Amino acid sequence: MDIDTSSSQTTKKEVLQKERRASSDSVYDTFLQCLTHRAQPSDHISDIVYSQANPSFANVLGSYIRNCRFNSSSTLKPLVIVTPTQESHVQAAVLGSKDLGVHLKIRSGGHDFEGISYISDDAFFILDMFNLRSIEVDIKEETAWVQAGATLGELYYRIWEKSKVHGFPGGVCRTVGVGGHLSGAGYGNMLRKYGLSVDNVLDAKMVDVQGRTLDRKAMGEDLFWAIIGGGGASFGVILAYQIKLVPVPEKVTVFRVEKTLDQNATDLVYKWQFVAPGTDPGLFMRLVLQPVTSKTQKGQKTLGASVVALFLGNSDQLLAITDKELPEMGLKKENCTEMSWIESVLWWDGFDEGTIPPLETLLSRDYPINFLKRKSDYVQSPISKANLDLLWKKMIELGNVGLMFNPYGGRMSEIPASATPFPHRAGNLFKIQYFINWRDDDPELEKNYLAQIRSLYSYTTPFVSKNPRGAYLNYRDLDIGTSTNGKNSYEEGRVYGVKYFNDNFERLVKVKTAVDPNNFFRNEQSILPLPK
Ligand SMILES: Cc1cc2nc3c(=O)[nH]c(=O)nc-3n(C[C@H](O)[C@H](O)[C@H](O)COP(=O)(O)OP(=O)(O)OC[C@H]3O[C@@H](n4cnc5c(N)ncnc54)[C@H](O)[C@@H]3O)c2cc1C
Helix, strand or coil: CCCHHHHHHHHHHHHHHHHHHHHHHHHHHHHEEEEEEEECCCCHHHHHHECCCCCCCCHHHCCCCCCCHHHHCCCCCEEEECCCHHHHHHHHHHHHHHCCCEEEEEECCCCCCCCCCCCCCEEEEEEECCCCCCCCECHHHHHEEECCCCCCHHHHHHHHHHHCEEEEECCCCCCCCCCHHHCCCCCCCCHHHHHHHHCCCCCCCCCCCCCEEEEEHCCCCHHHHHHHCCHHHHEEEEEEEEECCEEECCCCEEEEEEEEEHCCHHHHHHHHHHHCCCCCCCCEEEEEEEEEECCCCCCEEEEEEEEEECCCHHHHHHHHHHHHHHHHHHHCCHHHHEEEEHHHHHCCCCCCCCCCCCCHHHHHCCCCCCCCEEEEEEEECCCCHHHHCCCHHHHHHHHHCEEEEEEEECCCCCCCCCCCCCCCCCCCCCEEEEEEECCCCCHHHHHHHHHHHHHHHHCHHHHHCCCCCCCCCCCHHHCCCCCCCCCHHHHHHHHHHHHHHHHHHHHHHHHHHHHHCCCCCCCCCCCCCCCC
């Protein structure tokens, strides 16, 4: 018999919420004293610390919640939010939380798909890095220092201000924060040419559990290795990364081609699996698969397959490749648009040709938000046509889940799996992102949508990597395991740890044990130290 626990859970949460409101004020006073005592200079500290009683608290908290699932009145709130404007505030916040024994969550851009940078079941503070957003670009050296609270859009814009032929291989959503993105690996549409974001990181600055600011030299190669893909939040607070810029041509080409099943979408997808991971590294062809309404059969659903692409070259060069390698796509010159790399950033962010707004849009932190759930997988052998047909049938039956196939190969296959904590390199044809978005705040709908995405994930088991079934840290998915951070949680941490990091997991544990043996920096899916 199913027992409905939802109402008793709500009551428990309401009680906890009340208790937190009551303790927020008293903790605030003590924490403020700690910060004032430790930060240099120590004046105006109260301007950067928000208790729940502060009229701006809800606004500060909500500004960087990027998934509506974690923005409800029953979501447990932090006791205090600290919004540092300088390095010493971060050091003071780490030491102050340690003194008070309060769990510290770190947030940069707030895009974590499971919201774990700003929610927690135990009493917690948020260290919100959004004010630390400076970007210094050195074109002569082809490098930049970028603080954790900067967004990818700001980074791309500041590079473009200095040079029209440089870029950075990061994610395609302009509001994603550098702190979470780079510490969790980071990829975008130049990954086949230049690898992951972290393959282009040269140095970093972080605050460790003792409140010290360390650069690469001071932290040593093991810890530096861990924070370029192992998830910063297990090891310390990332203040900034130094990155290497990459060359981009003055004109790039983008295109989108859409097919449905009656337009031979299955042939296209089948062939794509052989071509997209092996073609010219300057060509990134993402495949987006979704159930859509049929235009030819009234009232019927079909499968829509869209290829969305960036090519680091002009359209003639591109067509020479696609005509030869993927004629099933039927790409024509009129489907292709040449533009500057920086314009292509906005095109990929959802602005079509002709509607591309002023480039300053990249500096805006406004972004439409939805209810979201994501999952991920890696595919190592092509899926047969017969299995693709079954997959389409399942997707159409479910109705609302989509898949994105992101091709690997190129530079990704040249970098050893142990070079960074991100292990999914040679041997992986493509990564799958499972996605489902919705707009209405309706618990029944949420239940249904979460069930749909989990059902599809279960269905694809035979087609994807095994032992372990791989996953991408930046597509955070608490379904694959969580840790209670209790006494016996090392084994819990192993369950999701090997899925995200494969053979690199043990090295991450070693680093964690050396730098944070008491597990101060922790979350629902962090790296656990070895039991003492
Ligand atoms: C709309 C959307 C589009 C996306 N597109 C892409 C994409 O194209 N490519 C891709 O690779 N990923 C993509 N992602 C995933 C994204 O890279 C991750 O969610 C990333 O971790 C977000 O970083 P953040 O700083 O915005 O998030 P946050 O929620 O602030 O942080 C995410 C995690 O990093 C930790 N963290 C944040 N800042 C710090 C810090 N300064 N020090 C230590 N730990 C820190 C947090 O505690 C949390 O565990 C996308 C996500 C969304 C919502």
